[in-house]
Amino acid sequence: MTPLLTTKGLSRQFGGLRAVDGVDFALMPGEIRAVIGPNGAGKTTFVSLLSGRIRPSSGAVVFDGVDITAMPAYQRVRLGVAYTFQITSVFANLTVFDNVALPVQRTLTDGRTKGQVRTGVMAALERTGLADRAGTLAAHLSYGHQRLLEVAMGLALKPRLLILDEPTQGLADSEIDNFITLVRGIARDATVLLIEHNMPVVMGLADRITVFNSGKILAEGTPGEIRANRQVQDAYLGATHG
Amino acid sequence: MRDASPAKTYALHIGVIALLFALNFVLPDYHQGLFARIMALAVFAMGYNLLFGYVGLLSLGHAMFFSAGLYGAGLTVHHLGWGVPQAFVAGVVCGALLALVIGLLALRTSGVAFMIVTMMFAQVFYLLILYFAAWTGGDQGLVIQQASRVISIGGISLDLTDPTVRYMSALALFAVVLLIALALVRSRFGRVLVAIRENEERTKMLGYDTVANKLIAVVASGAICAASGAAYALLFGYVGSNFASIQYSILPLLWVLLGGAATTLGPLIGTLFMYYVTDITSGFTSAYLLIVGVALILLVLFAPKGIMGSIRERWLGWLP
Numbered sequence: 373m374t375p376l377l378t379t380k381g382l383s384r385q386f387g388g389l390r391a392v393d394g395v396d397f398a399l400m401p402g403e404i405r406a407v408i409g410p411n412g413a414g415k416t417t418f419v420s421l422l423s424g425r426i427r428p429s430s431g432a433v434v435f436d437g438v439d440i441t442a443m444p445a446y447q448r449v450r451l452g453v454a455y456t457f458q459i460t461s462v463f464a465n466l467t468v469f470d471n472v473a474l475p476v477q478r479t480l481t482d483g484r485t486k487g488q489v490r491t492g493v494m495a496a497l498e499r500t501g502l503a504d505r506a507g508t509l510a511a512h513l514s515y516g517h518q519r520l521l522e523v524a525m526g527l528a529l530k531p532r533l534l535i536l537d538e539p540t541q542g543l544a545d546s547e548i549d550n551f552i553t554l555v556r557g558i559a560r561d562a563t564v565l566l567i568e569h570n571m572p573v574v575m576g577l578a579d580r581i582t583v584f585n586s587g588k589i590l591a592e593g594t595p596g597e598i599r600a601n602r603q604v605q606d607a608y609l610g611a612t613h614g
Numbered sequence: 615m616r617d618a619s620p621a622k623t624y625a626l627h628i629g630v631i632a633l634l635f636a637l638n639f640v641l642p643d644y645h646q647g648l649f650a651r652i653m654a655l656a657v658f659a660m661g662y663n664l665l666f667g668y669v670g671l672l673s674l675g676h677a678m679f680f681s682a683g684l685y686g687a688g689l690t691v692h693h694l695g696w697g698v699p700q701a702f703v704a705g706v707v708c709g710a711l712l713a714l715v716i717g718l719l720a721l722r723t724s725g726v727a728f729m730i731v732t733m734m735f736a737q738v739f740y741l742l743i744l745y746f747a748a749w750t751g752g753d754q755g756l757v758i759q760q761a762s763r764v765i766s767i768g769g770i771s772l773d774l775t776d777p778t779v780r781y782m783s784a785l786a787l788f789a790v791v792l793l794i795a796l797a798l799v800r801s802r803f804g805r806v807l808v809a810i811r812e813n814e815e816r817t818k819m820l821g822y823d824t825v826a827n828k829l830i831a832v833v834a835s836g837a838i839c840a841a842s843g844a845a846y847a848l849l850f851g852y853v854g855s856n857f858a859s860i861q862y863s864i865l866p867l868l869w870v871l872l873g874g875a876a877t878t879l880g881p882l883i884g885t886l887f888m889y890y891v892t893d894i895t896s897g898f899t900s901a902y903l904l905i906v907g908v909a910l911i912l913l914v915l916f917a918p919k920g921i922m923g924s925i926r927e928r929w930l931g932w933l934p
Contacts, residue, residue, distance in 0.1 A: 423819065449821030457819075463812045474809050477802045478821040489802070529821065 374437070376401040376563050377422065377533060382431035383587075384417055391417040393587035394431070399533070404555065404564045406574040409584030410608050415567045416458060418584065419535050422565075423455035424448045436532070450482050452532030456539065458567075460518045462525070464511035471510050471521055472496050475528035484530055496528040500554065516547045520554075527558060534558060536566040540573055552577055575599070583608060620800070623934055627796055630879060631789045638781045650781045652882075652889050653788040654845050659873070659881030660795050661838030662866035667876035668799060669831045670811030671724075675716070675732030677862035678739040679836040681855075682709040683843025688853030689749060691762045698765045698774065702844045709840020710833055712739075717832035721825055733863065740858040755854030763848055780849050787845050788882070791838055796878050798834070799934055807831055808876075839866075872913060874920030878934045883921050 375398040384392040392414045399405055407415050420426045422433060424445030432441045440448055449455075454475075463471050476492035479485040485492060497503040500520045505513065510521060519539060526534050536555070540548050548570070555564060555577055568574045574581060574595070581598045583590045585607045591598060598604055634653065641649060658680050665671045686708030687701040696704065720731045743750045750756070763774040772779050798804050809817040810824050817824050847853050856862070865888075866881075873884025891909055895902040917924040926933040 425815075425819070444818075444823075446818045446821050446823050449819060455819050457816070461813060461816050463809055463816065465812055466808065470805060470808075473802075473805060474817070474822075475820045477805070481802075482821070525820065 373400060375399055376436055378434045379422070380432045380434070382418070382421055382433065383429050384414075384421055384426065385429045390587050392421060392428075395587075395589055397582065397589065399563060399565060401532075401563055402559070403579045404559045404566070404577055406578035406581045407565065407567045407584060408569070408574055408581060408608065409590070413584040414587040415584050416537060417587075419455070419537060419565065419567060423453055423535055425455070449529060450478070452484075452530070453535070454526045454529040454531035454533070455535045456522045456526040456537060458537035458541070460515070460522055462510040462513075462518055462521050464509070466510060467506065468497065468502055468508050468510055468513065468521055469493055469506040472524050472528050475525050479528070479530050492528060496524045499527060499557070500524040501550070516543050519543060519547075520551075523551075523554065523558075531562050533563045533565060536564065536568075538567050538569060540568065540570050548573060619932060622932060623796070623800075626933075627792060627878065630882070631785070631792065634785050634788070638778060638785070643777065646777055646781055648889065648893065650777075650784040650849065652885050653781075653784040654842055654849060655869075655889075656882040656885040657788055657791045657845065658839050658842035659866045659869040659885050660791055660878075661835045661840075661842060663870045663875060663877075663881045664795065664798070664807075664838065665831055665835040666867065666870055667880070668804065668807045668811060669828060671828065671832075672729050672867070673720075673732040674729045674860070674863050674867075675720075675734075675736030675739075676835075676839055676866055677858050677860065678716070678736040679709045679713055679839035680843040680846075680862060680866075681739065681743070681858035682712045682836070683840030683845075684847045684853050684857055685743065685750060685843075686840065687844035688756055688758055688847040691758055691848070692756050692853075693749065695762070698763065698848055702841075702848060705844025705847070706837055706841050709843065710837040712840075713833045713836020714829070716836070717829045721828050721832065733860065736858070736860070736863055740855065740860075743855045743858050750855065751853070753855050755852060755856075758847060758851040758853065760851070763851060774849055775851065784845065784849060787841065791841065792878065792882075795838075796934060799876075799878060803827070803830075811876075868910065870920070872910070872920055874923030874926070877920070877922035877926060880920055880922035887921065 377399040379395055379397045382392060382395045383390065395418060409415050421428050424443060428441065432439055435451060435453060472493045473489050477489050480489065494503060497506055500523055502517060502520055502524060510518065513521060523539065540551055543551060552573060558564060578595055580593065581595055582592045583598060583604050590607055591601050591604050637649060638646060662676050665673060683705035687705035690696040690701045690704045716735050720728055723731050744752050760775050765772040774780055774783060806822055806827050810827060814824050869884035869888055870881055872887055873880030891906055892902055895905040919927055922933065
């Protein structure tokens with residue numbers, strides 16, 4: 373099987389800091405991949421390079437056989453690379469409906485989906501359990517529901533690769549369980565790449581895990597392999613689990 | 615757009631147009647003339663509102679789009695002897711083309727820089743009008759003769775200097791632009807514009823080319839403002855450089871703020887309100903601008919979202 377996404381020597385410097393340093397990475401279609409690592413390891417910078425929010429200093433990103441290194445973010449979205457923000461960034465002054473209508477009408481314009489905006493919006497809202505709040509202003513939603521709205525917007529883009537940046541941050545335990553179910557559902561039609569700090573979520577959800585440290589990939593493997601990896605324990609797991 | 619009820623919305627807007635139509639027959643002469651002027655200028659405010667209210671781009675140079683229409687129509691009538699419809703189209707095309715060029719340059723900036731860049735371009739435009747005084751009449755301007763302001767279509771001739779014809783022409787333009795604005799803000803494109811205003815970065819990450827969308831909005835805004843300018847030249851017969859001055863870049867901003875930014879009817883209400891406050895107070899004192907200033911301060915303090923914006927917030931959430 374050919375990878376959906378690969379990077380080759382991907383690097384990004386901020387002044388003297390090499391936030392992402394020569395990363396070779398491959399993501400298989402259909403998998404759920406978690407990216408973990410200590411704060412400042414370069415995880416968010418790495419996924420920002422994939423989504424096109426920032427440009428690499430060197431290296432290449434290939435998505436589905438197309439070199440997208442120089443492609444602006446909005447065009448990558450149209451190819452099917454969706455990104456949900458770490459800091460909740462829904463349109464606070466728009467209704468839940470309008471928030472989701474934006475990605476839905478985008479896929480309609482691109483010809484990737486057919487039908488009515490309303491149908492597409494309601495489908496995404498049903499799936500995230502927000503259907504009864506369609507008319508609410510996003511600002512009036514609880515934090516947990518705003519996170520779900522963020523995911524609904526990502527879903528509505530009909531992504532082939534959905535990048536979730538710390539999706540469970542700030543969620544209650546009960547909300548996290550629903551969230552895990554939701555991501556499993558999404559992974560049936562899309563590849564999921566998530567940055568996550570919550571270890572039970574990572575271990576329960578990911579097919580494979582990539583560990584970042586100081587801008588480089590420290591280790592990669594199944595949850596079991598990563599748990600057993602001595603280097604990872606020293607750099608990361610050991611530090612958090614005492 | 616909280617409660618999407620198109621029937622109610624369209625009924626309201628058509629009701630406003632019908633009310634303005636009826637006013638023609640009841641208003642005294644003086645007020646009939648004032649209303650014609652207000653409706654023509656409300657179109658200017660609507661064009662401004664499209665960019666300022668919906669996209670969130672604050673331009674301080676919209677006088678150049680208004681006067682592109684004004685001169686585009688006025689000069690073609692005056693020098694080339696064009697008919698009223700052709701001159702009107704010429705004015706709108708001038709405004710749209712100017713907006714395209716200015717948009718390509720000014721949209722490289724945002725925020726305060728966008729304000730300054732648009733203001734500078736408008737000053738250049740103003741000075742060019744004065745520089746080419748041989749054609750434009752300089753600071754004296756040009757008067758368009760009554761004979762040039764007659765539309766004749768198949769035996770029927772409409773004299774734009776006739777108060778009722780003038781009123782109805784201004785109303786026709788106002789009605790068309792109002793309905794276009796309403797359809798635009800309810801459209802998918804309108805939703806994208808609001809999204810850009812609210813969070814441009816997020817809009818990009820939903821797959822939108824925000825620069826292209828903003829450019830379309832600038833051109834549409836410029837074309838609508840130019841339509842207002844062209845109509846003003848043809849209806850009131852005067853083309854002058856004061857319409858290109860900074861004052862006419864700030865006025866639409868005030869009208870829109872007063873009436874309510876990002877509301878479809880706000881521009882009309884704001885223009886109407888400001889015109890009448892000026893008109894009434896100038897009857898009592900030569901310091902009428904002081905009173906206008908106080909009215910503005912009160913409004914900003916107590917109704918920062920403008921008249922229609924406050925009505926929407928407090929009572930009628932469905933107002934577009």
